[in-house]
Amino acid sequence: MAASSILSVSLCLLILCQGSLAQVMFGGQSPWHSSRTFSGPRGCRFDRLQALNPTQRMQFEAGVTEYFEWNSEMMQCSGVSASRHILEPRGLLLPHYNNAPSLMYIVQGRGFIGTVFPGCPETFQSFQQQSEQEPEQEQFPMGGESWRQQRTRDEHQKVHRFKQGDIIALPAGVTYWCYNDGDVAMVSVQVYDASNTANQLVPWERRFFLAGRHQRPQRMYQYETEQQTLEPGQLRGNSIFTGFDTQMLAEALGVNIELARQLQSQNDPRGEMVFVKQGLQMLMPTRSQEMQQQEFEESVPGLQQYGEGMWGPYNTTNGLDEMFCTMKIRSNIDRPSQADYFNQRGSRVAIVNSQKLPIMNIVQMSATRVVLQKNMMITPYWHMNCHSLMYVTGGQGRVQVVNHRGQTVFDSQMRQGQILLIPQNFAVLKRASPNQMFHWVSFNTNHNAMISQMVGKNSVFRGMPLQVLMHSYRLSMEQARVLKFRRQHEMTILGPMFQMRSTE
DSSP, rough: OOHHHHHHHHHHHHHHHHHHHHHHHHOOTTTOOOOOOOOOOTTTOSOOOOOOOOEEEEEETTTTEEOOOTSSSHHHHHTTEEEEEEEEEEEEEEEEEEESEEEEEEOEEEEEEEEETTTOOEEEEEEEEOOSSOOOOEEETTTEEEEOOOSEEEESSSEEEEEEEEEEEEEEEEOOOOOOOOSOOOOEEEEEEBBBBBBOOOSSSOOOOOOOSSSSEEEEEOOOOOOEEEEEOOOOOOGGGGSOOOHHHHHHHHHHHHHHHHHHTTTSSSSSEETTTTTTOOOOOOOOHHHHHHHHHHHSSTTHHHHHHTTTOOOOOOOOOIIIIIIOOEEESSSSSGGEEEEETTTTEEEETTOTTTTTHHHHHHEEEEOOOOOOEEEEESSOOOEEOOOOOOEEEEEHHHHHHHHEEEEEETTOOOEEEEOOOOEEEEEEOSOEEEEEEEEEEEEEEEESSSSSTOOOOOOOHHHHHHHHHHHHHHHHHHHHHHTOOOOOOOOOOOOOOOOT
């Protein structure tokens, strides 16, 4: 009797421990839960939405950063902000970190991104044996002794290759840098969620640079229509090392005063993006090895979800080194093979969330890629648990948004380069133009964004009894059947059923 009681208690403790471990690893959150804090002004009603273009432009030695107007009411109320980066070939975006988690979408080009997660090992290593003929390495005094690099040539944390169509997840406070090794400018759009609980600083995005000089435009409180451009000579911000006493910094790093001053970048006019004239040399797998790895990941079910360690596929709950340090930070959502919804006309929808990319549990964001052929539509829907920021990557289409009063708060054609915030629960209808494709990427403020569709196989109408539809809309039985079953074989993507007006 006593043995059975002990066994029962042990099983209960085991279940409780496993539940606690799951909460530690993944936050213990359901898709309905939001890890965001409302930081916008009171009385946000979203009565009028606008498609925004970049309003500020900052020019650096090796590229440009453009900011979408974050002082608009809809951006303040949502707590999100967006910027577009243009990095020239052989350009390096200097190491920095942000106070808010973000998602980056690669619109054009290719390159590398390096992230530095605290407490994780330097798994990229190269070694060389120093011969007697080789000159001795430079020595720096440290603690009365001398330190000399003898064997290790370099070691660093994992460097990720990215290309057009990649979504990259970047947690708050994690240092990262980017390098363009391609032949064309790398263009990316980055969306920050400053209302995420990971940010306890200020209710907007703020960047902290570890190198160089930079300038974040001051937060505006009045809308300015003229584009503002800051040239490299106007840069007034500095890296975080600049604020430290040079002597104390040199002692902390174990270097001489001259090197400490160099780290402070006080006379560096290049800005946030700098040229690497001879190209960046670092330890990386070859492109063929990357392609082989990608093909292997796609051929093994479940591998993309959990990742691959030194000894093969692993589950992300095995420990810190496997769950966190070797976690994938990117996923390509441009390839048709990655589409979650696809029709024979070539329209498609691809989703990347925490079920596909576990790091989304940390950043608490997700993304959706949509490509619509001419005249195609997305079923009317609303987001149940998040805001969504839509960035148009090409083509043209009409977007309508309706609020809780049944009022149209946005109805306009959207074009490449524009963004639109779609608030939580607002109903949306999107359609490609008659003579152009329409494609965009949406950044969602929940790690597992959920939508409720109004038309099609998975619609709210399909879930209601016919009698409810009849009495709700004063329909006949036949009309209710048409409403419920007309689009029963379509899901998410809708084909044209009627001749479109020539004025659209």
